[in-house]
Amino acid sequence: xxxxxxxxxxDEQDFATALAERLRLRGYEAxxxxxxxxxxxxxxxxxxDVVLLDLRLPGVSGIEMLMTMREFVxxxxxxxxxGHLDLAQRxxxxxxxxxxxxxxxxxxxxxxxxxxxxxxxxxxT
Amino acid sequence: xxxxxKLFLAFTIYxxxxxxxxxxxxxxxxxxxxxxxxxxxxxxxxxVFLNVRRQEKNFLLLKDQDSLQLLRKQIAMLKGNIxxxxxxxxRELGKQNYQSLRSALTKYExxxxxxxxxxxxxxxxxxxxxxxxxxxxxxxxxxxxxxxxVLRRHEKNLIIHRDANAIEQFRSVYAPxxxxxxxxxxxxxxxxERLYLLYYxxxxxxxxMRKYASDIQTLVESVLQGEREDIDNLLIMSMYLLLxxxxxxxxxxxxxxxRLANSIVRPIRLLEKFTKRVAxxxxxxxxxxxxxxxxxxxxxxxxxxxxxxxxxxxSLELAIRNLHDKQEQLVEAEKLASLGRIAAGVAHEINNxxxxxxxxxxxxxxxxxxxxxxxxxxxxxxxxEGIVNSINRCRxxxxxxxxxxxxxxxxxxxxxxxxxxxxxxxxxxxxxLSKMVRIDLNLxxxxxxxxxxxxxxxxxxxxxxxxxxxxxxxxGLISISTSRRDDQSVQVSISDNGPGIPxxxxxxxxxxxxxxxxxxxxxxxGLFVSHAILKKLGGxxxxxxxxxxxxxxxxxxxxxLLPDQEAPQ
Numbered sequence: 302x303x304x305x306x307x308x309x310x311x312d313e314q315d316f317a318t319a320l321a322e323r324l325r326l327r328g329y330e331a332x333x334x335x336x337x338x339x340x341x342x343x344x345x346x347x348x349x350d351v352v353l354l355d356l357r358l359p360g361v362s363g364i365e366m367l368m369t370m371r372e373f374v375x376x377x378x379x380x381x382x383x384g385h386l387d388l389a390q391r392x393x394x395x396x397x398x399x400x401x402x403x404x405x406x407x408x409x410x411x412x413x414x415x416x417x418x419x420x421x422x423x424x425x426t
Numbered sequence: 427x428x429x430x431x432k433l434f435l436a437f438t439i440y441x442x443x444x445x446x447x448x449x450x451x452x453x454x455x456x457x458x459x460x461x462x463x464x465x466x467x468x469x470x471x472x473x474v475f476l477n478v479r480r481q482e483k484n485f486l487l488l489k490d491q492d493s494l495q496l497l498r499k500q501i502a503m504l505k506g507n508i509x510x511x512x513x514x515x516x517r518e519l520g521k522q523n524y525q526s527l528r529s530a531l532t533k534y535e536x537x538x539x540x541x542x543x544x545x546x547x548x549x550x551x552x553x554x555x556x557x558x559x560x561x562x563x564x565x566x567x568x569x570x571x572x573x574x575x576v577l578r579r580h581e582k583n584l585i586i587h588r589d590a591n592a593i594e595q596f597r598s599v600y601a602p603x604x605x606x607x608x609x610x611x612x613x614x615x616x617x618x619e620r621l622y623l624l625y626y627x628x629x630x631x632x633x634x635m636r637k638y639a640s641d642i643q644t645l646v647e648s649v650l651q652g653e654r655e656d657i658d659n660l661l662i663m664s665m666y667l668l669l670x671x672x673x674x675x676x677x678x679x680x681x682x683x684x685r686l687a688n689s690i691v692r693p694i695r696l697l698e699k700f701t702k703r704v705a706x707x708x709x710x711x712x713x714x715x716x717x718x719x720x721x722x723x724x725x726x727x728x729x730x731x732x733x734x735x736x737x738x739x740x741s742l743e744l745a746i747r748n749l750h751d752k753q754e755q756l757v758e759a760e761k762l763a764s765l766g767r768i769a770a771g772v773a774h775e776i777n778n779x780x781x782x783x784x785x786x787x788x789x790x791x792x793x794x795x796x797x798x799x800x801x802x803x804x805x806x807x808x809x810x811e812g813i814v815n816s817i818n819r820c821r822x823x824x825x826x827x828x829x830x831x832x833x834x835x836x837x838x839x840x841x842x843x844x845x846x847x848x849x850x851x852x853x854x855x856x857x858x859l860s861k862m863v864r865i866d867l868n869l870x871x872x873x874x875x876x877x878x879x880x881x882x883x884x885x886x887x888x889x890x891x892x893x894x895x896x897x898x899x900x901x902g903l904i905s906i907s908t909s910r911r912d913d914q915s916v917q918v919s920i921s922d923n924g925p926g927i928p929x930x931x932x933x934x935x936x937x938x939x940x941x942x943x944x945x946x947x948x949x950x951x952g953l954f955v956s957h958a959i960l961k962k963l964g965g966x967x968x969x970x971x972x973x974x975x976x977x978x979x980x981x982x983x984x985x986x987l988l989p990d991q992e993a994p995q
Contacts, residue, residue, distance in 0.1 A: 313778055313781065313782060315782045315785070315786065316778070316781050316782045316785050319782070319785035319786050319788070319789045320785045322789055322792075323785065323788055323789050323792050326789075326792045326793075326796065327792075404777075404821075404825055404828075405777045405778065405780070405781035405784075406777065406780045406781040406783070406784035406785075406817055406820075406821050407781065407784065407785070408818075409788050
């Protein structure tokens with residue numbers, strides 16, 4: 302079983318790089334990027350298994366980003382990250398199969414659990 | 427009594443009372459008018475009597491038949507006048523005096539007749555005396571003639587002077603002649619004697635007639651005088667009667683008017699006072715005005731109006747109070763919404779740097795754990811652990827704040843309250859089992875379906891039951907009951923047998939960031955958020971706590987959260 306590929310998209314550079322490194326220390330193939338433009342290109346190129354996506358990226362609606370990513374990588378699992386709860390966006394996110402949702406600051410154990418679930422999900426499909 | 431009838435009655439009484447003295451005065455005037463006639467006649471009588479006296483003088487002077495006739499005519503007229511007002515004269519003089527008047531008149535008339543006869547006899551005697559004298563003169567001798575001429579001179583003296591002296595002288599001259607006197611001479615002398623007698627008689631008749639005339643005059647004048655006095659008295663009486671009538675009318679008028687005015691004005695004053703009081707909002711003591719008159723009807727209408735006004739005012743006041751309450755709720759909701767927005771903004775701003783700290787500290791931990799031992803490795807790890815714990819505390823706080831902000835929005839759906847409570851309890855099963863707590867459910871069977879925000883109410887139940895679980899000792903008891911309060915609201919009470927809340931703290935428990943739990947275990951937001959949710963959903967949360975016996979939270983929840991009760995978003 303190859304390493305699970307995780308793409309972190311967050312404009313908080315410090316957060317994204319630190320989290321990426323912690324995931325890598327735990328054996329994941331984690332990449333962090335900080336701008337939505339890069340995000341789509343990298344997604345297309347990298348074909349990640351899991352995307353950790355901050356819904357509040359400057360200039361882009363998180364929902365649009367989700368839909369585009371789904372086009373580029375069919376079957377990709379998306380976990381939404383946010384410092385802010387937004388009910389409407391959450392519901393829409395659910396309908397798009399963004400079935401997990403994590404509030405910042407993240408508990409690493411919690412995140413690992415979710416990624417593992419996603420991994421198992423992916424293995425079955 | 428109706429005012430119109432009252433006025434009419436008063437007016438009628440007034441008129442009748444005024445009419446009575448007026449009628450008396452009228453009758454008095456009428457008597458006066460009737461009495462004027464006799465006065466006039468009495469005046470006439472006086473005048474006629476004066477005429478009688480004038481004719482009497484003429485008669486006595488002229489002694490002829492014409493003047494006698496004129497005198498008789500006047501006397502007849504006087505008698506007629508006296509007959510005309512016989513009753514009045516009797517009233518004035520009395521019966522006796524009237525009789526004496528009549529008899530004086532009759533006697534007067536008789537004397538006039540006697541005088542008239544006397545005058546005729548005188549005339550005849552004088553004529554005969556003159557004729558006999560001339561006859562005798564022719565037959566006498568010179569010597570006898572001289573003596574007889576003396577006698578004739580005395581005869582003339584007698585006719586002119588008519589006194590005793592004249593007849594004495596006549597007699598003295600005649601005496602010597604008597605014995606030898608022829609028949610003619612003695613006849614002449616006897617006629618002279620008779621003439622003297624007639625003269626004497628005339629004198630006494632004359633004086634008698636004057637006496638009667640003066641009697642008649644006195645009586646007639648006293649009749650006139652009496653009549654005049656009567657009229658005068660009548661006039662004075664009428665005057666007093668009129669004066670009395672005037673005073674009576676005035677007095678009665680004033681009394682009737684005053685009483686009438688009082689009876690009309692007094693109730694109006696009462697109404698006026700009440701109206702003024704109503705104007706100041708005092709509806710107490712409505713005036714009681716008995717009777718069936720217009721003012722009583724007015725008072726009744728006014729009282730009805732006042733009581734309706736009172737109802738209207740109180741319903742307006744109620745409406746205003748409701749409006750105030752609504753306004754306060756709106757303001758409260760707006761405050762909550764603002765607070766929510768601020769809380770969310772702060773939480774979000776803090777969450778991002780907190781996330782960075784979290785990842786950096788986490789990375790440090792990771793790296794240290796993978797590293798070989800070095801001098802202060804354990805110390806470093808301990809420090810990092812402290813950082814991570816603090817971050818966790820911060821995270822709980824910011825998540826609660828964000829949760830509070832999200833709960834500002836309300837989603838109404840119909841649901842069963844009992845069901846929601848059961849779900850919440852099920853959700854807490856792990857905590858219940860781990861602490862060996864017993865939860866008693868006393869859920870009422872007749873609970874209505876609720877229309878409210880189910881998720882938020884579940885959040886409240888969750889907070890309260892969790893607090894209760896935290897409060898009780900191991901094996902503690904928590905009882906939850908539901909009941910129907912009225913048609914509009916239901917009640918949920920959650921009790922525990924924990925240590926209770928100290929009295930000095932109970933007033934602060936719904937304030938944000940207030941907690942009795944040990945440091946790091948409570949956020950101080952659970953009850954604050956629950957309170958805010960209940961308030962927003964139109965309900966209430968109350969707490970009863972007794973030190974050492976436990977705490978009970980009582981929730982009142984409206985059955986139906988109407989759209990206008992929802993807080994704005």
